[in-house]
Amino acid sequence: MKNVIVVGSGAGGGTITRELASKGVNVTLIEKGPFTKIGNAYEHYDNVDVGVELLQTSCIAGTTTVTAGNAVRTCQKYLKNLGIDLEEDFNEIESEMGVTTLPDTHFGKGTNIIMDKAKSLGFNTQKMPKFIDPETCKPCGKCAFGCPRDAKWTSKGYVNDALDHGAKIIANTEITELITVNGEIKGVKSYDKEFLADMVVISAGGIETPRILRRAGIDAGNNLFVDTFVTVGGILKDIKFKNEVQMNALIKLDDLIMAPHYSGMLFNNLKKYCVNENDIIGMMIKIADEGSGKVREGYIEKYSTANDVALLAKGSAASGAILKEVGVDPNTLTSTIARGAHPGGTAAIGDVVDTNLETEIPGLFVADASVFPKAPGAPPVLTIVALARRLARYIENELLSHN
16 A cells, blocks of 8 residues: 655644545654643744744644634635635635634633724724634633643644544654655655655645755745734733733734734833733734745745835834724833744745645645745635645545556
């Protein structure tokens, strides 16, 4: 029986492993990080600071363990124009994940007042769709640390399903290079240990995926985007915003999004006012930044372009106006450094992979945010899962046609 190796267990890797295993494919999932409780995911942050701080996590289920549970369709029309129709996949995964907006009981005072004042100022404001189970969720503000109640969808559930269907899971194993013979994929290496396969799917994320591909001679690692964001906030006494479900509202401008968001960096900036964490309220501004970066073996380059800076300034001004209406003293408004939560674009469709997510090496595929041709400017989890489902069907058909 032909076998498939999947590298990485996040939204892409976890999905494709579950889909293939459920169809009886002999699949092995290899993950750099360890098995861990979802509530302990914060212990496995693997961030890198390249001017823009990039947030990522190395453990089973990857960065899905520390998302805010936001469930928005990204790049759907753009991908459809490339011949990749994900409508049916989106419908099915939204149903399976239980995507919905949370009930009013899960909206805190801070989020409610931000939504109210944003609407009064004329901003397009709505509840954020989430893959969070409201019956399990007890709002605590810890989504980005790993949910202590395991109330949100993560790919760990898919990994467990794959195990139940006979998949092999290898944790604590970093893949260092690909094995190719005469231009054909034969497996992967972890330092001096080899794992052989007929097909390989790389789902190691927007930073590590291109590095693995480059070691095989593929020109990956260009056009890096990160969905740059900052959090702007200030003092509103005893608001207790820190403990609310974060990013529970979506405020849209034409070219960026804003959402209620707490950051410890705000508190650090405002300590001089002798406040505590319960006195801080904030908003995130996230943009679809330009692909101005690149990933190479020993370094990462990423800078904000003039357009990126202009968009961040525009969003910060809008957020500041909303927060002033909320009751924040304008003299206390402050901002975090620029950060990036969704690195991608480094193995883009039409550049490094084709519309079936296959590289120039037959049988070698990519299934993570690396394949996005442009920055989504919004949480990409749903789109990555949808692309991985589509790829799983393609691989299954390819395996059947060669039997």
